[in-house]
Amino acid sequence: MLNKIFSIVLLLFYSALAQYASPRAVMSSLNHDFGTIVQGVSVTHNFVIKNLGGEVLQIQSVKASCGCTAVSPSKRELSAGDSTVIKVDFNSAGRKGKQTKYINVVTNDPANPSIRLTITCNIIEPSEKNKQSALPKIQLDTTEFDFGKVSEGKIYEHTFSIKNAGSGTLEIKDIKTSCGCTAALISSKKINAGKTGTLKIELDTANRSGKLSRTVVIKSNDPVEPEKILTIHADITGGAN
Secondary structure (H helix, E strand, C coil), X not given: CHHHHXXXXXXXXXXXXXXXXXXXXXXXXXXXXEEEEECCCEEEEEEEEEECCCCCEEEEEEEEXXXXXXXXXXXXXXXXXXXXXXXXXXXXXXXXXXXXXXXXXXXXXXXXXXXXXXXXXXXXXXXXXXXXXXXXXXXXXCCEEEEEEEECCCEEEEEEEEEECCCCXXXXXXXXXXXXXXXXXXXXXXXXXXXXXXXXXXXXXXXXXXXXXXXXXXXXXCCCCCEEEEEEEEEEECCCC
16 A cells, blocks of 8 residues: 555656656736727737746747737747747737737647737727817826724814816716715816816714724716725724724
């Protein structure tokens, strides 16, 4: 019985040793999203491939799924611990809407000889860009604030900064707090492009104690982020929960 166990352990050891001695291809990431780009623009991303094995890793081929994507590794052979980049160029000319393209990387890694990389994007026409540039964009200086240790029975205040980073007028449609102990006061429900407003938060600690977290939800006409959530924390000494 002991001989059988010893043989299994020895087999596992040599298997692990062989795996370590072989080349091993590891990618820093398998996916990249270029986001929204204007039709006709070319974009580039560098995927990083590393050899975590013990022998030389050979990049045997790198092929894209369409002619709109060009790929080229910086070098074809990687020593143990070495890394290089696989440069991906995507040309959006003549294309529109959501795009998904694949790059197949073939190496001499015996455990993982074929790796598929994915690039995605959303292509808009130049006229659509002009429309999008006229939209509001809500931007907060921070989405979280900690009052720290506070005393029960007092009211504490903090003011958040709200900026309109877009080109259209930002409209604050609604502000909701998670409990009656928190009040929110906006300086203006309409913030012009490039301008900044404020949101004052009041926390009433009456009849409360211990660690407390509350949220404030801001609803606006920002088409990308129609809701922004603020979180406040406090550690209240004295009082009841």
